[in-house]
Amino acid sequence: DAGVTQSPTHLxxxxxxxxxxxxxxxxxxxxxxxxxxxxxxxxxxxxxxxxEEERQRGNFPDRFSGHQFPNYSSELNVNALLLGDSxxxxxxxxxxxxxxxxxxxxxxxxxxxVV
Amino acid sequence: GENVGLHLPTLSVQEGDNxxxxxxxxxxxxxxxxxxxxxxxxxxQFIIDIRSNMDKRQGQRVTVLLNKTVKHLSLQIAATQPGxxxxxxxxENNFNKFYFGSGTKLNVKP
Numbered sequence: 073d074a075g076v077t078q079s080p081t082h083l084x085x086x087x088x089x090x091x092x093x094x095x096x097x098x099x100x101x102x103x104x105x106x107x108x109x110x111x112x113x114x115x116x117x118x119x120x121x122x123x124e125e126e127r128q129r130g131n132f133p134d135r136f137s138g139h140q141f142p143n144y145s146s147e148l149n150v151n152a153l154l155l156g157d158s159x160x161x162x163x164x165x166x167x168x169x170x171x172x173x174x175x176x177x178x179x180x181x182x183x184x185x186v187v
Numbered sequence: 188g189e190n191v192g193l194h195l196p197t198l199s200v201q202e203g204d205n206x207x208x209x210x211x212x213x214x215x216x217x218x219x220x221x222x223x224x225x226x227x228x229x230x231x232q233f234i235i236d237i238r239s240n241m242d243k244r245q246g247q248r249v250t251v252l253l254n255k256t257v258k259h260l261s262l263q264i265a266a267t268q269p270g271x272x273x274x275x276x277x278x279e280n281n282f283n284k285f286y287f288g289s290g291t292k293l294n295v296k297p
Contacts, residue, residue: 076230105284114276114287115231128284162230164285176221176285178230 076101076165076179084185085153093148093182097165101175103127104146106138107162109181115162121146122168150184158186199294206264208291210277215258219280222251222262224273225290231276234262269295 077096085091097104103122107115117130121140135151144165150157160181167175200206212220218239223231237244237251237260244251250263260277272295278285 107285107287112289114278114289115285117284117286120283128282130284160230177233178223180228180230 076163076177078161078163078179078182080182081180082183082185084187087153087155087186089153090149090151091153091184093150093161093163093184095146095148095163095165095179097144097146097163098175098177101165101167101177102144103166103168104140104144105164105166105176106146106148107164108132109160109162111159118148153186155186158184160184196289197292197294199296200267202267202269202295202297204267206262206267206271206293206295208262208264208275208277208293210260210262210288212258212260212277212279212286214279214281214286215255217279217281217286220251220253220260221278221280221285222249222260223276223278223287224271225276226273234275264293267293267295269297271295 075098079094105120106118109115118132119129120127124140137149140146160183162181163179164176221236222234224234225231235246235249235251237253242253248265252261274290274292276287276290278287
């Protein structure tokens with residue numbers, strides 16, 4: 073049973089460009105959350121998708137957007153890249169039951185470098 | 188975000204000794220906590236969790252203690268092994284969002 077799968081594993085982009093990162097959740101999971109982890113820091117919550125809608129959002133600008141597809145996979149898009157967007161982007165999937173999430177599982181992340 | 192912090196950024200222990208990693212959280216309404224282990228180049232890996240209605244939970248070689256009075260978590264690792272070397276994060280869950288501290292790096296000396 074595959075866990076959370078993220079692609080690509082590494083990416084280099086130029087400042088001002090746009091990037092799309094992808095995540096396939098663990099089998100049986102329906103909720104996807106995205107986190108940004110700067111070097112030497114803990115992950116910071118970006119947003120969460122459930123039923124193809126953004127349900128919660130952290131303190132990130134509108135340059136960060138996302139999407140969830142009917143098969144529960146998700147994309148994270150970042151526009152107008154800044155050098156400070158360089159980080160490890162983590163996807164976590166979980167199963168929504170009522171108001172709670174269960175089985176929170178992280179992928180290995182996409183390392184984005186903006187030059 | 189929530190203020191989840193750690194007392195020590197780096198902890199060095201001898202192989203075979205017990206390790207204790209501490210964490211403070213700020214939101215008394217948080218109802219669920221997880222300890223994660225993160226090795227270089229990998230995503231966070233679940234170690235153990237605890238709900239706010241408990242004060243202690245044990246796993247294999249690991250124990251998590253929760254003190255809600257002082258909003259403090261600790262992770263105890265018994266008989267620390269070289270493979271335990273990693274960065275450890277505590278995370279608190281509030282309204283289905285996890286808030287992480289900056290992590291403690293555990294170095295296990297052979």
